[in-house]
Amino acid sequence: MSRRISICAVMFVGAVLLSVTTQGRAQQQDPTKRPAEVIKEDADNTKVNRRESSRGEATADKQREKPADRMVSQRIRRAVTRNPELSSYARNVKIVTQDGTVTLKGPVRSEKERNAIEAIAVQMAGKDRVTNEIQIAPEKN
Missing domain, CATH: 3.30.300 (GMP Synthetase; Chain A, domain 3)
Known part of the structure; x- marks a missing residue:
């Protein structure tokens, strides 16, 4: 049972990291979107x-x-x-x-x-x- 939980936890963390990485790339590729700190x-x-x-x-x-x-x-x-x-x-x-x-x-x-x-x-x-x-x-x- 604990091995099954560990595998699920690893898969969840991997999915979260993939999601964050994909979002970061999408924002970098769109030149019309500016980060909040740039807008003064x-x-x-x-x-x-x-x-x-x-x-x-x-x-x-x-x-x-x-x-x-x-x-x-x-x-x-x-x-x-x-x-x-x-x-x-x-x-x-x-x-x-x-x-x-x-x-x-x-x-x-x-x-x-x-x-x-x-x-x-x-x-x-x-x-x-x-x-x-x-x-x-x-x-x-």
């Missing part, structure tokens, strides 16, 4: 979120549950987060779709990022259906 930005928009919700503006919690609205927001979010040239701030802009109209909000680091996100949204939703309220907030020194 703090993309905390808590103050802005409170201000916007108190004024009754379009916020993420007002996202419509219509499948078409959700799909548009998801497609835009996916394209934004996969763009390696955008900062953490830019990847975290608010994307709210209501009745087919997309509202973009939040801070980004540059006009280039603002324009890139707007271009993605226009491509997904159409030119007349995007309201760009993104603000440029340069890094604090």
Whole structure:
């Protein structure tokens, strides 16, 4: 019986080690994934979120549950987060779709990022259906 337990224990440890090794290799091969310690930005928009919700503006919690609205927001979010040239701030802009109209909000680091996100949204939703309220907030020194 103890020999059977020992064999099971060895097999379990081997499986765990194989799993950890495989995960490490997958992360090394994907250049778009960066380790947490490399990201130095703090993309905390808590103050802005409170201000916007108190004024009754379009916020993420007002996202419509219509499948078409959700799909548009998801497609835009996916394209934004996969763009390696955008900062953490830019990847975290608010994307709210209501009745087919997309509202973009939040801070980004540059006009280039603002324009890139707007271009993605226009491509997904159409030119007349995007309201760009993104603000440029340069890094604090």
